[in-house]
Amino acid sequence: MDIKSIIRRLFSGSWPIVLLFVLLLLSLYLMSGATHNSTLFSRLYSVLLGINALAILLFIGLIGKSVWRLIQQYRERVTGSRLTARLVIMFIILSVTPVSVVYYFSLDFLQRGIDSWFDVRVENAFNDALELGQASLGIRMQDALHQTQSIADPLSQIPDEAVAPTLNDLRSTINASELTLYSHNGRIIASSSSEASNLIPMRLDESTSLRLREGQDDVGLVPVSENSLQIRTAIKVASPDPVSPHRILQALFPLSERINTLADNVQKAYGQYREIAYLRVPLKYSFILSLSLVLLLSILTAIWAAFYFAGRMVQPIVNLVEGTRAVAAGDYDKRLPLPGRDELGYLVRSFNEMTHKIAIAQEEAHTSQQQMELQHTYLETVLANLSSGVLTLDKDHLLHTSNMAAGTILNIDLHEYQGQSLDQLVKGHQPLHAFVDAIYPHLEGDKNSWQEELTLLGPGGRQILMCRGTKLPDSLEIQGGSILVFDDITALMQAQRNAAWGEVARRLAHEIKNPLTPIQLSAERLRHKYLDQMKLEDADVLDRSTHTIVQQVETLKEMVNAFSDYARMPLMKLQPIDLNNIVNEIIELYRNSGFSIKLELDHRAPQIEADVGRLRQLLHNLIKNAKEAMEGTEHQQLTLSTRCAEEHTCRFVEMKIQDTGPGIPEDFLGQLFDPYITTKPKGSGLGLAIVKKIVEEHGGMLWAENVQSGGACIIIRLPVITTVSKQNNTDMTNDNSLIQSNDNAA
Numbered sequence: 001m002d003i004k005s006i007i008r009r010l011f012s013g014s015w016p017i018v019l020l021f022v023l024l025l026l027s028l029y030l031m032s033g034a035t036h037n038s039t040l041f042s043r044l045y046s047v048l049l050g051i052n053a054l055a056i057l058l059f060i061g062l063i064g065k066s067v068w069r070l071i072q073q074y075r076e077r078v079t080g081s082r083l084t085a086r087l088v089i090m091f092i093i094l095s096v097t098p099v100s101v102v103y104y105f106s107l108d109f110l111q112r113g114i115d116s117w118f119d120v121r122v123e124n125a126f127n128d129a130l131e132l133g134q135a136s137l138g139i140r141m142q143d144a145l146h147q148t149q150s151i152a153d154p155l156s157q158i159p160d161e162a163v164a165p166t167l168n169d170l171r172s173t174i175n176a177s178e179l180t181l182y183s184h185n186g187r188i189i190a191s192s193s194s195e196a197s198n199l200i201p202m203r204l205d206e207s208t209s210l211r212l213r214e215g216q217d218d219v220g221l222v223p224v225s226e227n228s229l230q231i232r233t234a235i236k237v238a239s240p241d242p243v244s245p246h247r248i249l250q251a252l253f254p255l256s257e258r259i260n261t262l263a264d265n266v267q268k269a270y271g272q273y274r275e276i277a278y279l280r281v282p283l284k285y286s287f288i289l290s291l292s293l294v295l296l297l298s299i300l301t302a303i304w305a306a307f308y309f310a311g312r313m314v315q316p317i318v319n320l321v322e323g324t325r326a327v328a329a330g331d332y333d334k335r336l337p338l339p340g341r342d343e344l345g346y347l348v349r350s351f352n353e354m355t356h357k358i359a360i361a362q363e364e365a366h367t368s369q370q371q372m373e374l375q376h377t378y379l380e381t382v383l384a385n386l387s388s389g390v391l392t393l394d395k396d397h398l399l400h401t402s403n404m405a406a407g408t409i410l411n412i413d414l415h416e417y418q419g420q421s422l423d424q425l426v427k428g429h430q431p432l433h434a435f436v437d438a439i440y441p442h443l444e445g446d447k448n449s450w451q452e453e454l455t456l457l458g459p460g461g462r463q464i465l466m467c468r469g470t471k472l473p474d475s476l477e478i479q480g481g482s483i484l485v486f487d488d489i490t491a492l493m494q495a496q497r498n499a500a501w502g503e504v505a506r507r508l509a510h511e512i513k514n515p516l517t518p519i520q521l522s523a524e525r526l527r528h529k530y531l532d533q534m535k536l537e538d539a540d541v542l543d544r545s546t547h548t549i550v551q552q553v554e555t556l557k558e559m560v561n562a563f564s565d566y567a568r569m570p571l572m573k574l575q576p577i578d579l580n581n582i583v584n585e586i587i588e589l590y591r592n593s594g595f596s597i598k599l600e601l602d603h604r605a606p607q608i609e610a611d612v613g614r615l616r617q618l619l620h621n622l623i624k625n626a627k628e629a630m631e632g633t634e635h636q637q638l639t640l641s642t643r644c645a646e647e648h649t650c651r652f653v654e655m656k657i658q659d660t661g662p663g664i665p666e667d668f669l670g671q672l673f674d675p676y677i678t679t680k681p682k683g684s685g686l687g688l689a690i691v692k693k694i695v696e697e698h699g700g701m702l703w704a705e706n707v708q709s710g711g712a713c714i715i716i717r718l719p720v721i722t723t724v725s726k727q728n729n730t731d732m733t734n735d736n737s738l739i740q741s742n743d744n745a746a
Contacts (some may be wrong), residue, residue: 008081024358025030038314052263055297056293056296056300058299058720059297059300059301059303059304060300060503062304062307063300063303063304063307064468066304066307066308066311067307070085070088070307076382078323079318079322083314084310084311084314085104085309086304087313087314088306088307088310089100090645091302091305091309091310092302092303092306092604093689095298095302095303095306095632096299096300096302098294099298099299099302101297103292105189106291107288107291109680113520116216116492126255137221137231137255138425138547140231140253140255141220141221141231142219142221142232143455144219144231144251144253145217145219145233145235146172147176147233147253148173148174148176148233148234148235148251149217149235150174150176151170152235152236152237152238153174153251154166154170154459155167155170155181155237155247155249156237156238156239156240157240158240159240159241159248160181160189160190163181163189163190164190164192167179167190167191167192168180168192169738170192171192171193171194171251171696174251175195175253176228176251176252176253177193177194177195177252177253177254177668177742178190178191178192178193178194178201178202178251178252179193179250179251179252180191180202180204180249180250180251181237181247181248181249181250182204182247182248182250183245183247183250184245184246184247185354186203186204186209186248186307188201188312189247190390196551201250202236202250202252203478204230204248204250206227206680208232208234208250209248211234212234212235212236212248217233217234217235217236217329218232218233218235219232219233219234220232220233220235221633222252222286224559227620229255230252230253230254230255231252231253231254231255231513232250232251232252232253233250233251233253233571234250235248235249236247236249237249242495246684247289254694258509263732276479279444284299290585293302311621313447314729316336316345316347316348319335319336319337319347320351320621322329322336322349322702323351323355324338324409326385327355327358332356332358332359332362333350333355333359334355336348336351336352344577352654382504383401383403384404386403386405387405387487388405388485388486388487389402389403389405389406389407389408389409389410389484389485389486390402390403390405390406390483390484390485391445391483391484391485391486392415392472392481392482392483393422393481393482393483393484395481396421397421397422397440397443398416398419398420398421399414399418399419399420399421399422399425400419400481401418402414402415406486409465409487409488410431410432410435411431411433412425412427412429417741422436422439422440423436431456431651432600434454434455435454435456438452438454439467439469439484441453442469443469447471448470448471449468449469449470449471450468450469451466451467451468451469453467453489454465454466454467455701463488463490464488464489464490465486465487465488465489466487466489467484467485467486468484468486469482469483469484469485472484491554497693503564503670512556514562516553516556516557516560519549519553520549520554522551523546523550524546524550526542527542527543527546527547530542531543547731553612559686561602570628572611572614572698573611573612573613573696574609574611575608575609575610575611575612576609576721577603577607577608577609577610577612578607579605579607579608579610579615579642579653579655579718580601580602580603580605580642582612582615582616582619583601583619583640583655584601585616585644586616586619586620586623587599587623590627590638593627594627594636595627595630595637595638596636596637596638597638597639597640598637598638598640599638599639599640599641600639600640600641601642602639602641602642602643604644604654605642605643605644605653606644606653606720606721607720607721608653608718608719608720608721609698609719609721610698610718611697611698613742614694614697614698615694615698616694617694618690618691618694620689621687621690621691622657622714623638623657625687625688626657626661626712629659629661629662629712630659630661633660633661633662634660635660636660637658637660638657638658638660639656639658639659640655640656640657640658641655641656641658642654642655642656645717650718650720651719651720652700652718652719652720653717653718653720654715654716654717655715655716655717655718656713656715656716657713657714657716658707658711658714659711659712659713660710660711660712660714661710661712662710662711663706663707663710663711663712664704664706669704669706672688672704673688673689673691673702674689675702688714689716695716695718697711697719698718698719699719700716700717700718701717701720702714702715702716702717
């Protein structure tokens with residue numbers, strides 16, 4: 001293997017970063033250990049410098065190669081080079097900025113920290129500690145000297161041959177570890193020691209003898225072992241023989257282990273401090289240099305890692321770009337190499353699956369398109385032949401599609417409003433206002449399906465629609481839209497109602513009317529046979545009882561006939577009439593009925609097509625019902641008005657009958673026009689039901705409401721004749737709009 005291949009292998013792949021990372025960790029570990037020991041630091045300094053220099057050279061080579069390659073790719077506009085450059089710059093900024101900030105503060109902390117080691121106060125503290133220790137030992141030494149002097153007089157009375165026993169007692173008295181008596185020339189006379197193993201006493205030092213000859217007592221510290229000190233004292237002791245020379249007494253006093261340890265620690269610490277103080281400046285520069293090398297290694301590691309990982313991140317994107325271009329050119333067989341099992345690998349794997357599915361979907365799309373066209377044609381054919389109206393709306397309630405039946409039922413050309421909102425539908429056709437108002441809450445609601453019955457007033461009269469709606473799934477073309485299906489059930493409802501009441505009438509005739517005639521005949525026979533033969537009092541009772549029976553039977557017959565009239569479907573004779581004329585004709589019959597009548601008739605109201613007899617029956621029932629409601633009230637007034645419904649372009653004539661009675665209870669408003677529903681004690685509950693039936697037979701509608709000032713109001717709307725409506729609207733614009741007449745009861 002040649003040198004070039006070795007170098008190429010050295011500076012390629014991912015293993016160089018592993019090697020450099022290990023070198024960096026080793027350098028940091030050695031640095032951390034050396035900072036606690038100046039001697040170790042001086043030995044490892046050259047090793048650390050060499051390791052860091054080697055790592056820096058290796059990093060510079062790797063980074064230089066990466067920079068040169070990126071510049072070449074950028075100039076040649078290679079795919080991914082710009083993204084790689086941006087990622088490298090971003091990574092470098094993100095790594096260098098915090099490291100530089102940390103380096104700045106670490107450098108300042110290092111300089112201040114080392115300077116703080118050599119503060120004057122620290123040095124003074126060491127000196128004070130030494131002086132304090134010396135002063136403490138001096139006191140202890142003086143005390144030991146006084147104790148030694150205190151036994152000098154007893155010893156001066158004892159001769160040399162008898163001093164040994166006494167010396168042992170005196171040693172125990174002053175707590176000395178050793179007590180030795182010497183002659184003036186240093187010969188041992190006697191000795192006593194606290195340790196039995198110590199047979200040889202400490203010899204008398206020459207300096208001590210010299211000091212004693214000068215007439216001074218001697219006291220000092222002497223080492224006994226490696227880490228133990230004792231206090232040594234020496235004084236002159238007189239001899240019992242006046243002509244004999246003086247003797248010398250030497251005593252050893254032990255120091256406590258705690259004092260020995262503290263003294264040794266202070267001495268060592270002070271020595272180390274003086275050593276570090278001497279190496280202060282070289283140590284600071286060495287630390288700064290090492291920290292700078294570590295910083296440089298960190299920055300170079302971050303830069304090389306930025307190049308390495310940016311290249312690995314961009315390469316799958318480059319592959320995706322090439323694959324996308326191939327797909328755009330129509331090559332759906334393109335497959336990309338998988339970079340790994342991470343998110344980018346998942347993206348590449350998804351791209352390969354996508355191209356495979358696109359190739360399959362492209363074949364299926366052509367087949368599906370043909371099927372959709374066939375289904376669309378089939379669906380249009382089905383919708384065109386449905387009898388139900390069908391509307392589809394998008395999420396904004398814009399009309400999307402409709403069938404022919406929907407336009408026929410609503411009497412409008414819905415193709416003109418395709419793509420427009422329902423509000424536009426109402427603007428052009430006011431009768432559809434109720435239709436739109438009824439379905440809007442369901443379109444805005446949360447229910448997926450709904451159903452409601454609607455009543456409309458169109459050009460052809462009253463119209464009942466059964467509407468059903470369903471939310472469309474989001475998978476369809478109009479996401480969030482709705483489909484609306486409705487049927488015109490006006491004829492069906494009328495047929496069901498007529499069939500039901502026809503059955504009621506048949507049962508009433510069979511169950512009630514047949515027994516009425518025998519009851520009436522039996523009562524009349526009793527009356528004729530026994531009335532003249534009975535006493536006056538009994539005859540009066542019989543007369544009143546039979547009269548009541550006959551009268552109630554007649555009432556029942558009238559009620560059954562009323563039900564029969566309600567259930568029958570007589571052929572109406574429709575003809576153009578003026579509603580105002582019918583109203584004036586009926587009102588004349590009630591002029592002297594005990595209540596006042598107020599008329600507000602609109603002469604602009606056009607003609608309607610109605611059965612005169614049925615219309616008269618309607619008015620009689622309403623006026624009679626209002627009269628009965630006002631019985632017992634102080635002010636009895638009936639107000640009857642007509643007008644042209646302008647909001648419906650005058651396609652309806654509206655008639656209001658208002659009384660001053662107590663009004664309608666809220667519980668009865670919803671079912672006021674149903675059979676058998678009445679608030680009067682003797683009412684049959686058929687009057688307003690017949691009125692409703694007559695209005696519906698004429699294609700109109702009615703409702704009831706309470707008046708705020710008091711009383712109830714019945715409102716009826718009947719469709720007008722279109723041609724007559726136009727003629728009346730043209731010819732009567734200059735007439736007075738209202739005729740008001742107030743008649744008081746006699």
